[in-house]
Amino acid sequence: MMRFLLCALIAMCTLTACAKKAADEAPTTPAPAEQAATPTAAPVAETAPAQPSPADVQQPVGESDGETVDAGTTTTSPVAAAVAQNTPAVPATEPLRWKKGENYTELAVAQPVDSPPGTIEVMEGFWYGCPHCFELEPQLVAWEQKKPAWVHVRRLPVIFNEVTREDARLYFAIEGLGLVDKLHSEVFREIHVRGRPLTIVRGGRVDLAATEKSAREFLMSHGVSAEDFARQYRTFSTENKLRQAEGLAHRYLLDHTPMVVVQGKYVTDASMAGGRKELFELIDDLVAREHGAT
Numbered sequence: 001m002m003r004f005l006l007c008a009l010i011a012m013c014t015l016t017a018c019a020k021k022a023a024d025e026a027p028t029t030p031a032p033a034e035q036a037a038t039p040t041a042a043p044v045a046e047t048a049p050a051q052p053s054p055a056d057v058q059q060p061v062g063e064s065d066g067e068t069v070d071a072g073t074t075t076t077s078p079v080a081a082a083v084a085q086n087t088p089a090v091p092a093t094e095p096l097r098w099k100k101g102e103n104y105t106e107l108a109v110a111q112p113v114d115s116p117p118g119t120i121e122v123m124e125g126f127w128y129g130c131p132h133c134f135e136l137e138p139q140l141v142a143w144e145q146k147k148p149a150w151v152h153v154r155r156l157p158v159i160f161n162e163v164t165r166e167d168a169r170l171y172f173a174i175e176g177l178g179l180v181d182k183l184h185s186e187v188f189r190e191i192h193v194r195g196r197p198l199t200i201v202r203g204g205r206v207d208l209a210a211t212e213k214s215a216r217e218f219l220m221s222h223g224v225s226a227e228d229f230a231r232q233y234r235t236f237s238t239e240n241k242l243r244q245a246e247g248l249a250h251r252y253l254l255d256h257t258p259m260v261v262v263q264g265k266y267v268t269d270a271s272m273a274g275g276r277k278e279l280f281e282l283i284d285d286l287v288a289r290e291h292g293a294t
Contacts, residue, residue: 102272111248111252113263123264125249155171166206
């Protein structure tokens with residue numbers, strides 16, 4: 001019995017020692033109170049979070065009209081630029097401002113022009129007795145002074161009847177004398193400002209003798225000699241120009257004045273263009289179009 005008790009005591013002591021050793025050798029695990037606290041979500045800031053630097057971000061392909069964008073650069077895409085500015089994108093080909101058949105007509109057959117090679121012709125069809133031509137003249141002169149060197153301005157007196165024919169004769173006499181720049185506007189002022197028609201009508205017909213006398217006196221008052229007047233007024237050259245002018249007006253379909261023909265093919269006037277200011281804008285555009293095509 002004593003031996004049994006002694007053996008049991010020894011076994012208990014051995015178990016106690018192993019348990020202590022196991023406890024001493026076990027890895028330490030922090031107690032729950034000693035573990036790092038799990039971070040809680042930060043309160044939402046009232047201001048927008050800082051955006052990453054462009055240098056840290058790769059711009060995706062396909063979100064900027066198919067272009068990749070390097071850090072620190074902006075896209076040159078018209079679509080992207082338009083979106084950034086909150087404006088509509090400009091189409092690759094813009095519609096023309098002017099409409100054929102409304103703002104101008106295009107002749108089915110372009111007519112030969114009488115201008116130096118490499119230039120674009122702008123021809124005005126006019127009549128000295130036309131008040132609208134008189135009003136347009138200073139604007140045409142101002143435009144002519146600013147036009148490009150490759151634009152050639154030409155004037156065509158339009159012939160409808162006896163009166164317009166004799167007014168055209170006066171123009172061609174002035175042209176033959178080389179005095180268009182000096183006297184063309186003066187003829188308009190003589191008729192519309194001073195009230196002195198240079199073509200004399202009596203009994204419903206043009207008085208040719210009185211008209212010639214009136215034209216001679218007008219030109220002599222501006223320094224033209226009687227001899228020079230006679231060499232230009234009723235000559236074969238002037239008669240030939242009158243016939244050509246009648247034919248041109250017919251081919252250009254000029255049925256009133258003033259009208260403008262660009263490069264022998266585009267015909268317009270202030271009414272079709274929307275006003276005198278718009279007329280010269282239209283002329284500029286048609287001239288530029290023809291110049292670009294040459």
